Amino acid sequence: xxxxxxxxxxxxxxxxxxxxGNQISYDLTDKTIQEAxxxxxxxxxxxxxxQSIVPINWAxxxxxxxxxSTGYDHLKKYLETxxxxxxxxxxxEYATHAVAEHAILLMLALLRRLPQQMTQFQHFDRDxxxxxxxxxxxxxxxxVGRIGSEIAKIGAALGMNVRGVDIxxxxxxxHYCEKEEGIAxxxxxxxxxxxxNENRGYFSYDLLKQAKHGxxxxxxARGEHAPLSGLLKLxxxxxxxxxxxxxxxxxxxxxxxxxxGHTNTSAETQAIAALLQHSNVIFTPHNAFNTIxxxxxKSQFSVDEVLYFLKNKNFxxxxx
Numbered sequence: 001x002x003x004x005x006x007x008x009x010x011x012x013x014x015x016x017x018x019x020x021g022n023q024i025s026y027d028l029t030d031k032t033i034q035e036a037x038x039x040x041x042x043x044x045x046x047x048x049x050x051q052s053i054v055p056i057n058w059a060x061x062x063x064x065x066x067x068x069s070t071g072y073d074h075l076k077k078y079l080e081t082x083x084x085x086x087x088x089x090x091x092x093e094y095a096t097h098a099v100a101e102h103a104i105l106l107m108l109a110l111l112r113r114l115p116q117q118m119t120q121f122q123h124f125d126r127d128x129x130x131x132x133x134x135x136x137x138x139x140x141x142x143x144v145g146r147i148g149s150e151i152a153k154i155g156a157a158l159g160m161n162v163r164g165v166d167i168x169x170x171x172x173x174x175h176y177c178e179k180e181e182g183i184a185x186x187x188x189x190x191x192x193x194x195x196x197n198e199n200r201g202y203f204s205y206d207l208l209k210q211a212k213h214g215x216x217x218x219x220x221a222r223g224e225h226a227p228l229s230g231l232l233k234l235x236x237x238x239x240x241x242x243x244x245x246x247x248x249x250x251x252x253x254x255x256x257x258x259x260x261g262h263t264n265t266s267a268e269t270q271a272i273a274a275l276l277q278h279s280n281v282i283f284t285p286h287n288a289f290n291t292i293x294x295x296x297x298k299s300q301f302s303v304d305e306v307l308y309f310l311k312n313k314n315f316x317x318x319x320x
Contacts (some may be wrong), residue, residue, distance in 0.1 A: 001025040003306050004042040006033055007068075009048040009098050011290075015299035023309060033060055035256055045309060047302065050074055050286070051252045059084050064309055066303045070094065071222065072319055074089030074273050075197040079319070094297040095289035100150035102288035103190050104221045106244030108134070109282055110216050115189035116279050135159030140186035142202075143180070143221060144171050153192055160188075183207060188216040195222040205230030214241030220288045223248035228271035234253075243281045247287045248272065255285070 005028035008016060013028055020026060026043075029036055033052040044063040046190040048054065054065060064087040067075050070222065072090035077089060109115070112131035120129060141148045144164040149171050152162045164174040165182050189211065193199055203226035208217065217240055219226050228249050234240040240263045246253050263269040275281045289298070308316050 001027055002310055003045040003047060003066075005047045006026065006031065006052050007192050011292075012295055012299060014294055016303065018096075019299055019303040023307065031257070032252065032256060034252070034260070035214065041170070047306065047308065051093065051255045053252050054078050056082055056294040059086055062086060063313065064315065065308070066302065066305055066315070068111070068298060071194060073222070075319055080086070083161065087314055088319045089309075089310070089317045090297060090319060091301045091305070092317060094301055095291070095294035096150050098144045098291040098294040099147050099192075099220055100154060101245060102150050102284070103147075103192065103218055103244075104154050106218045106220075106246070106282055106284075107139075107188055107190070109218060110218075110242030110244055110280065111137075112281075115282060119279070137161070137187040138163070138185055140165065140189045141181070142166075142189065142191050144169075144174055144176075145192065145194065147220070148192035149192075151192055168263075168303060179211045180210065183211050184265040186215065189218070191217075191219040191220050191221045195224055197287060200224045201227055203230075204226075205233060208234055209239060211239070213239055214262040215239070216242040216244070219244045223251055223254075228268055228275070232237060232271045232275055235275060235281060243278075244284075245282075246284045247286055248283075251286065258285075 002024040003026045005016060005026065007030065008028040009030055016028065033054060041058050041061050046062060047066040047068055049067060050069050050071065059082040065075060069089045070091055070093050073090045075090065080084065102247050111134065115309045116130055126212065135158065137160050139160040139162045141152045141162065142165045144152060144166040148164065152164060152174050155162045163177050163182050165177060165179045191203065200232065208230065232245060235243055251267065253266060254268050257263055257265050257269045263273055276283065305315055305317065
């Protein structure tokens with residue numbers, strides 16, 4: 001077949017089928033490569049998301065890999081591992097508004113104690129449910145790219161005081177500061193950085209310990225920015241007042257473990273299980289991008305890139 005799509009959840013699969021029609025031969029699955037158990041690639045061109053681990057021995061059996069994601073650190077890592085010029089591509093930004101809104105959703109839910117409200121509704125009990133309003137709170141956005149800029153804009157519209165941290169200061173509507181200053185100032189921290197070798201573990205236990213007691217921390221970027229072990233200790237110590245994560249360390253293995261029910265297989269899944277015992281913690285399954293509008297655009301970008309590759313044997317948006 002021409003292309004095989006991994007990690008195509010139900011709505012995305014329907015969008016891809018609708019756009020592709022009978023133009024090419026293809027198949028798809030909602031499973032990752034490791035869950036599908038394929039010994040060899042089912043097509044010379046494969047498309048994945050962020051949770052598939054491409055086997056090293058597939059490198060010379062593939063003509064190309066398309067990741068249906070904006071981030072591509074996982075593909076760069078693969079190319080470095082195989083020491084190859086295998087054509088790989090990712091998608092242009094397709095979910096800026098969706099991801100920014102999800103970050104704000106997590107913030108609002110934590111400020112208003114939404115998980116506790118849902119639990120206590122059974123007894124119509126309001127004790128301990130007094131929340132906080134956004135207006136006047138200090139919001140620190142770490143990583144002020146397209147998504148971070150949108151988060152900053154929404155935060156300002158909600159009446160928040162907004163500052164940003166970024167090594168490249170391109171948004172003239174954001175007041176930038178150094179990370180230590182921002183961490184100490186913030187009531188809410190939202191991570192929206194891209195992942196590089198330099199910023200892995202950026203939000204260490206020691207850095208977040210410098211934040212105010214009761215800080216809200218939200219990560220919609222990459223799990224590797226904020227080690228789960230440090231977050232767990234900060235939640236257990238009641239230093240973090242609310243934690244919202246849409247991304248996780250070692251996410252390919254975490255996702256497979258959670259779907260299979262084998263949650264005692266790694267330190268990451270054990271930390272997740274421990275964190276979920278706390279009512280001020282909200283986790284979502286790397287779902288910030290997932291709106292009707294974004295999935296439609298994402299699928300169109302994916303089909304355009306696949307068709308371009310099949311015609312030209314290269315990608316329009318090739319990772320170098």
